[in-house]
Amino acid sequence: MPPPSRWQSRRPIPRPALWIAIPTFVVSLAVAASLKAGIFAALVVALLGAIAVGVFAERRLVRTISSFERIAPEPWSQWLPKNLKRELALKKAV
Numbered sequence: 001m002p003p004p005s006r007w008q009s010r011r012p013i014p015r016p017a018l019w020i021a022i023p024t025f026v027v028s029l030a031v032a033a034s035l036k037a038g039i040f041a042a043l044v045v046a047l048l049g050a051i052a053v054g055v056f057a058e059r060r061l062v063r064t065i066s067s068f069e070r071i072a073p074e075p076w077s078q079w080l081p082k083n084l085k086r087e088l089a090l091k092k093a094v
Helices: 018-039 039-071 075-079 083-094
Strands: none
Touching: 018 039, 039 083
């Protein structure tokens, strides 16, 4: 069997992205704890937790992508989807 290339993972299962796994785990613990108060309370906690994790992930990804723009302002952006280009342009205008 040939050795893995530098772009392939050496592990058969890749490491999880802890920046998204940990907040999701915390939300699941909160949902499990709120089940004692009832199913409706658990659904409310799940909804609010999912929104919070989504906002957290979105902000982190936008920050990462905007750092790419500071490094290489133009050439790479021609391959981005139009909606992401629009969002980056709005962030730059603000």
